[in-house]
Amino acid sequence: MSSARVTKWQGADPPNEAAMQRLLRQEGLSAHAWQNRPYDTYAAHSHSYDKVIYVVRGSITFGLPDLAEKLVLASGDRLDLQKGVRHDAEVGPEGVVCLEAHLP
Secondary structure, eight states, X not given: OOSEEEEOOOOSSOOOHHHHHHHHHHTTOOOEEEEEOTTXXXXXXXXXXXXXXXXXXXXXXXXXXXXXXXXXXXXXXXXXXXXTOOEEEEEEEEEEEEEEEEOO
């Protein structure tokens, strides 16, 4: 996996939480849900694990300050983020609901 990768929704039906949970389970992953209010922000930080995030509703922009990149995610989008990658985030105007799983 590259340090961060966004995959757009590939399903024939509109994205929904049940379908995202099913896709994660097929990969042997267990996800938890989290949400934020509009325009909430996270300062730059990193994690000691690889993680996968699906956006269920709303939008969020992840910044990769060390790479000078911005990754905009909307409903159905998936972010694969490698451990140790510094990232920040800003929630969009409608807030965001996400599913997050950590890779073993």
